Amino acid sequence: xxxxxxxxxxxxxxxxxxxxxxxxxxxxxxxxxxxxxxxxxxxxxxxxxxxxxxxxxxxxxxxxxxxxxxxxxxxxxxxxxxxxxxxxxxxxxxxxxxxxxxxxxxxxxxxxxxx
Amino acid sequence: xxxxxxxxxxxxxxxxxxxxxxxxxxxxxxxxxxxxxxxxxxxxxxxxxxxxxxxxxxxxxxxxxxxxxxxxxxxxxxxxxxxxxxxxxxxxxxxxxxxxxxxxxxxxxxxxxxxxxxxxxxxxxxxxxxxxxxxxxxxxxxxxxxxxxxxxxxxxxxxxxxxxxxxxxxxxxxxx
Numbered sequence: 001x002x003x004x005x006x007x008x009x010x011x012x013x014x015x016x017x018x019x020x021x022x023x024x025x026x027x028x029x030x031x032x033x034x035x036x037x038x039x040x041x042x043x044x045x046x047x048x049x050x051x052x053x054x055x056x057x058x059x060x061x062x063x064x065x066x067x068x069x070x071x072x073x074x075x076x077x078x079x080x081x082x083x084x085x086x087x088x089x090x091x092x093x094x095x096x097x098x099x100x101x102x103x104x105x106x107x108x109x110x111x112x113x114x115x
Numbered sequence: 116x117x118x119x120x121x122x123x124x125x126x127x128x129x130x131x132x133x134x135x136x137x138x139x140x141x142x143x144x145x146x147x148x149x150x151x152x153x154x155x156x157x158x159x160x161x162x163x164x165x166x167x168x169x170x171x172x173x174x175x176x177x178x179x180x181x182x183x184x185x186x187x188x189x190x191x192x193x194x195x196x197x198x199x200x201x202x203x204x205x206x207x208x209x210x211x212x213x214x215x216x217x218x219x220x221x222x223x224x225x226x227x228x229x230x231x232x233x234x235x236x237x238x239x240x241x242x243x244x245x246x247x248x249x250x251x252x253x254x255x256x257x258x259x260x261x262x263x264x265x266x267x268x269x270x271x272x273x274x275x276x277x278x279x280x281x282x283x284x285x286x287x288x289x290x291x
Contacts, residue, residue: 007245007276008245010286014246018134022133028151028155
């Protein structure tokens with residue numbers, strides 16, 4: 001008897017031993033799921049949420065249409081327009097800047113006299 | 116294939132599937148049962164789909180093998196988290212206790228232990244060929260390896276197992 005035949009015989013013994021402890025198919029087989037696994041209160045909750053959504057959609061205010069008068073646009077003026085008029089005031093021609101007077105005064109002071 | 120047909124096929128191959136599941140989890144009966152249940156569930160809920168490219172038995176064995184590998188990975192990660200270490204030790208004790216209860220013969224037990232010394236791939240191919248009567252080509256399909264690789268595992272496994280059994284006094288037929 002060659003090695004393959006001997007091994008086949010040993011594996012046959014193993015198979016016989018295993019066959020004696022095979023669990024019943026029904027025990028191993030997962031049980032089929034029932035058609036509806038959701039309890040009744042989950043259906044009720046879902047229906048309540050759906051009803052609330054429908055009500056919210058019904059009472060939602062309608063969007064404003066084109067009823068506003070176009071004339072309102074022509075009367076509108078920006079609040080920053082005043083700044084533009086202030087910028088036109090001729091400040092530079094009438095007033096000397098403080099910096100100029102300081103420069104003139106500083107040339108008349110002799111640093112040695114002050115010491 | 117509808118669910119009733121799948122159930123009928125699963126029932127037909129249930130005894131040999133159990134033998135394969137045992138082989139995939141170091142002959143731990145409780146783990147084999149868990150693996151088998153998970154694999155059946157995968158088949159029934161469509162996570163594993165039979166496409167008819169191979170024989171149903173070959174395909175089912177591949178599903179069982181993948182499920183066993185997932186379970187090993189899951190246990191390994193559990194062990195890495197350390198909190199499962201004690202649990203694993205308890206699991207290790209179960210096969211022997213269950214085995215004693217079922218009065219397995221000493222010879223079969225020794226054969227199992229000798230077989231378990233082989234690398235996993237060699238164990239798998241020998242089981243599929245000698246226990247399940249599959250061809251090496253089908254075994255390669257179940258194992259997800261090339262035919263050449265399966266042949267190599269088969270030859271080495273056969274050689275090692277034969278040599279080890281020859282040295283045992285319980286397997287005199289291997290000495291002649």
